[in-house]
Amino acid sequence: MAFSVHLKEGSDAMDTKQQQSKRWSILLGAAFLMATSAIGPGFLTQTTVFTEQLLASFGFVILISILLDIGAQMNIWRVICVTKKRGQDLANDVLPGLGYFVAVAVSLGGLAFNIGNLGGAGLGVRVLFGWDAKWGAGITALLAVGIFLSREAGVAMDRIARWLGGLMILLTAYVALVSQPPVGEAVLRTFSPDKVDVMSIITLVGGTVGGYITFAGGHRLLDAGISGKENLKEVTRSSVSGILVASVMRVILFLAVLGVVMQGVKLNPSNPMATVFHSAAGPIGLKLFGLVLWSASLTSVVGAAYTSVTFLRSFSKKVEVHQSKIVIAFILISALILMVLGEPVQLLILAGALNGLILPVTLGTILIAAHRPRIVGDYKHPVWLTVFGAVVALGTAYLGVLTLTEKIPQLFT
Numbered sequence: 400m401a402f403s404v405h406l407k408e409g410s411d412a413m414d415t416k417q418q419q420s421k422r423w424s425i426l427l428g429a430a431f432l433m434a435t436s437a438i439g440p441g442f443l444t445q446t447t448v449f450t451e452q453l454l455a456s457f458g459f460v461i462l463i464s465i466l467l468d469i470g471a472q473m474n475i476w477r478v479i480c481v482t483k484k485r486g487q488d489l490a491n492d493v494l495p496g497l498g499y500f501v502a503v504a505v506s507l508g509g510l511a512f513n514i515g516n517l518g519g520a521g522l523g524v525r526v527l528f529g530w531d532a533k534w535g536a537g538i539t540a541l542l543a544v545g546i547f548l549s550r551e552a553g554v555a556m557d558r559i560a561r562w563l564g565g566l567m568i569l570l571t572a573y574v575a576l577v578s579q580p581p582v583g584e585a586v587l588r589t590f591s592p593d594k595v596d597v598m599s600i601i602t603l604v605g606g607t608v609g610g611y612i613t614f615a616g617g618h619r620l621l622d623a624g625i626s627g628k629e630n631l632k633e634v635t636r637s638s639v640s641g642i643l644v645a646s647v648m649r650v651i652l653f654l655a656v657l658g659v660v661m662q663g664v665k666l667n668p669s670n671p672m673a674t675v676f677h678s679a680a681g682p683i684g685l686k687l688f689g690l691v692l693w694s695a696s697l698t699s700v701v702g703a704a705y706t707s708v709t710f711l712r713s714f715s716k717k718v719e720v721h722q723s724k725i726v727i728a729f730i731l732i733s734a735l736i737l738m739v740l741g742e743p744v745q746l747l748i749l750a751g752a753l754n755g756l757i758l759p760v761t762l763g764t765i766l767i768a769a770h771r772p773r774i775v776g777d778y779k780h781p782v783w784l785t786v787f788g789a790v791v792a793l794g795t796a797y798l799g800v801l802t803l804t805e806k807i808p809q810l811f812t
C-alpha cells in the first residue's frame with residue numbers, strides 16, 4: 400500500500416513536471432512566434448538600409464526602438480491576458496464596430512505581406528539551389544500548409560518558430576563575426592550618436608510591433624489557454640522575451656552590415672543584404688543569405704496567416720471551428736496570387752497604407768480598455784506603461800498618416 404502511494408506521488412510529480420515543461424514551451428513559442436513574425440524580408444532590408452545610412456549611430460535608433468517596442472508589446476499582451484479577449488474584440492468593446500475594421504485591415508495586410516513573404520522565400524530558394532523563384536515560393540507555401548495539417552498545429556508552429564528563429568540568429572552572428580565590425584564605435588554611438596533620425600525610430604517600432612505582429616504571440620497564448628490575472632507575470636515575461644529575440648537579430652544584423660560598409664563596400668540597392676553576406680563571407684555567405692532569407696520568409700508566412708485568421712474569428716464561430724483549414728486556405732490563396740499575378744502593386748500599396756494605421760488604432764483602444772473597469776474588472780494598469788504606450792501610439796499615428804497620404808495617391812497612378 401505504501402509503495403502504491405509513493406508511486407502515485409511520483410507519478411503526480413512527473414505529470415506536474417511535464418505540464419510545467421509544456422507550459423514553458425508554449426510561452427517561449429509565443430515569444431518566438433511574435434519575433435519571427437517581425438523578422439521577415441522587410442525587417443532584414445530595413446535594418447540593412449538604415450545601417451548604411453546612419454552607420455554606428457543606428458545603434459541609438461535600435462536602443463530607443465527596443466524600449467518603445469517593449470512598452471507597446473507589454474500593454475497589448477497584458478490587457479489581452481487579463482480580459483481573455485483578442486485585439487479586435489477589445490476594439491469592439493471600446494467602440495462597437497471598430498474591431499471589425501481592425502480585423503479586415505489586419506487580414507488584408509496579412510494577405511499582402513504573405514505575398515511579399517512568399518516572394519522572399521522564392522528568392523531565398525533561388526539563391527540556395529538556383530531554382531525558379533515561383534517554384535521556391537510554392538514549395539515554401541506547401542511547407543507552411545504542412546505545419547497546419549499537423550494534429551497539433553500549435554505545437555508545430557511553436558517549434559518551427561524556435562528552430563528557425565535560432566538558426567537565423569546563429570547564421571547572421573557568423574557573418575557579423577567575419578565582417579569584423581567596429582564594436583567599440585557601435586557601443587559608443589548607441590549612447591552618444593552623431594545623428595538622430597526620429598523617423599527611423601518610428602519606422603523600426605512599426606516594423607517590429609506594427610500590424611498583426613504584436614498580436615501573434617498574445618493570441619497564441621489565448622489559444623493555448625494561458626490567460627487571466629494569475630498568468631500575468633508569465634505573459635509579461637513572454638512579451639518582453641519576444642521583443643528581445645527580435646532585437647538580438649536586429650543588433651547582430653546591424654553589426655554585420657556595419658562591418659561591411661565601414662570597409663567602403665557600396666551595397667546594391669536592389670538587394671543590399673545579399674551584398675553584405677557575400678562581401679563578408681564570399682560564396683558561402685551568399686548561401687547563408689539565402690537560408691536566412693528563406694527562414695525569415697517562412698516564419699513570417701506562418702505568423703501572418705495564423706494571426707490574420709485569429710482576427711477573423713469575431714465574424715463567425717465557424718472560423719474558430721475550422722481555424723486550421725482557413726489558415727491553410729489563406730496561405731494557398733497568397734501563393735496563387737503570387738504565382739499568377741506576381742506581387743500586385745495596388746494591393747501592396749493599399750495594405751501598406753492601412754498597416755500603418757493598425758498599431759496606433761489597436762494600441763490606442765487597448766490603452767482605453769485598460770482603464771475601463773467594465774472591460775478589465777479590478778485590474779489596475781501601470782501608469783508608466785500607459786505613458787509608454789501613448790508615446791508609441793502617437794508616434795506611429797504620425798507615421799501612419801504620412802504613409803497614408805503618400806501611398807493612397809499611388810493607387811491612381
